[in-house]
Structures are given as C-alpha cells and as structure tokens.
Amino acid sequence: MAHQYRERERNRGARGCLRTLQAASWTAWDVCATAADAVAGLVGGLFAAREEISVKGRRFAVVRRLGEGGFAFVFLVSEATPGGPELYALKRVRVQLAEHEARLRAEVRIHERLRAHAAPHLHVVRLVDADIVRGSHLVSAPASALELPLLAEGRLLLPYYDQGSLQDLIDSATSPLPLQRILLIATAIADGLLSFQFVHLPCLSDANKTNMPTNYSPFSNLSPPLAFRDLKPANVLLCPKHTAVLIDLGSVAPARVSLSSRRDAIALQELCAET
Secondary structure (H helix, E strand, C coil): CHHHHHHHHHHHHHHHHHHHHHHHHHHHHHHHHHHHHHHHHHHHHHHCCCCEEEECCEEEEEEEEEEEECCEEEEEEEECCCCCCEEEEEEEEEECCHHHHHHHHHHHHHHHHHHCCCCCCCCECCCCEEEEEEHHHCCCCCCCCCCCCCCEEEEEEEECCCCCEHHHHHHHCCCCCCHHHHHHHHHHHHHHHHCCCEEECCCCCHHHHHCCCCCCCCEEECCCCEECCCCCHHHEEECHHHCEEECCHHHCEECCCCCCCHHHHHHHHHHHHHC
16 A cells, blocks of 8 residues: 555656646747747848838938827938938828818928028027828828828928937936026027017128118017917927027917907917917
C-alpha cells in the first residue's frame, strides 16, 4: 500500500511539473509572439508610405498630428526641396456646412489683408498658401464624432514653430519665468493685437524725415479695425529670441459691433461663448 501511495504521488508530481512546464512554455511563446508583433508593427510603420496632401499643386508628406480643435486638425508636414525637406504646419478644416466654408474663406481673407500691408507684422502667423478641395481630391480626413457628410476640406499652409505654445510653456514650467522673457512675450502679443487695428507704414528715409509733418505717425488706421477674439495661451506660439506670434485667425471679426436689438445682443453673446 505504501509503495502504491508513493507511486501515485510521484505520478501526480510529474503531471504537475509537466503542466507547469507547458504553462511556462506557452507564456514564453506568448511573450515572444507579442514582442514579434510589436517589432513588425514598428518596422512596418517606419517603412509605410506616408500620407500625402497637396496644397495648390505642392505635395506634402504628413509627419504627425500637432493638435486639433473644433472642425480643424493641424499636422506637421514636410515638403521635399532641392535644399532638403522643409517643415510646415498644415491646418485642415472640415467643411460640413455652407457656414463652415464661409468662415474658412473669411479667415483666408483676413490673412490676405494682413499680408497686403506695406510692412507685414512679425507677431501674427503668416499664411503661406491656402486651398479648398472637393470631391475626388479629398483625402482621408481624421475621424470625427460628427455624422454630417464632408463637403470639402480647407487647407491652410502655415510656418512651423517647433517651440510650442505659451500654454505648453506654462504647463511645463517648474519655476517662475524670468521677467525679461515675460516682457518680451507680452510685447509681442501686444504688437500682434495692434496689427488688427493699424497698418504699419514703411520706415521713412532720412531725406523724407526732414520734411516730415509734426503729426506724422508710423501707423495708419485700419478701416474697419478688426479684433482678435480668441486670445489665450494656446493661440500664442513661441519663436526664437523669446518672442511670439498669434495664431488661429478664425475668430477675427470687425472690432466695432452695432447692437440694435435684443436679438443682436444674444447673437453676440453666443459668438463670444463659442470663442
């Protein structure tokens, strides 16, 4: 009896060891398989063809997404040039209603209006190019929770600023910013806001300065004056030498608003709530 009992225990122990070894082998296999899948996915991602987007015939490769908000997505894109790749920020605006396209065209007109000034302001983002594409020219757009069909897509090509936004700086700061840097950023923001109110005239030559009238001003009133209505740290991009530029001109509108009824007041209140 004792001999049979010891034999059963040995068999039970052997079966237990076998199950343990099988489990361990399967676990190791799973780990190896998972690791292999991850490596394959990484390699595939590295060698996969990047999505290409065109703006007025210029071809750009999408590098990565920089951000999103509302109906717009901003991507870092690269353009192949003889001197090497050039990086830009591409703002893609989903046009799902006629009013979306109207707002987009208004934003482009604001950029063109500022660009037409004699001396462009350095503290408002410069529009490099713009395009509105439809139909077969549409590429796969980022997924959206909205169910409305995509009628068109606006594409605004902008300079790329690799230092991030003022909001990024605030979030990452571990100590108070130096006063000098704060003043430089604040001055740049103020100058950018002024560009929507005034046109900066070209500098006078020394010869003309001798005949300059006493009431001469380097600024001329912009008619009608405009207002940048979405000033926030996320809409201020940092530049070299600790300066900054204002971005997202979709909120720019006439600075002088006439309210003749309660309905006008409510509409203005709703507009302010959107921005």
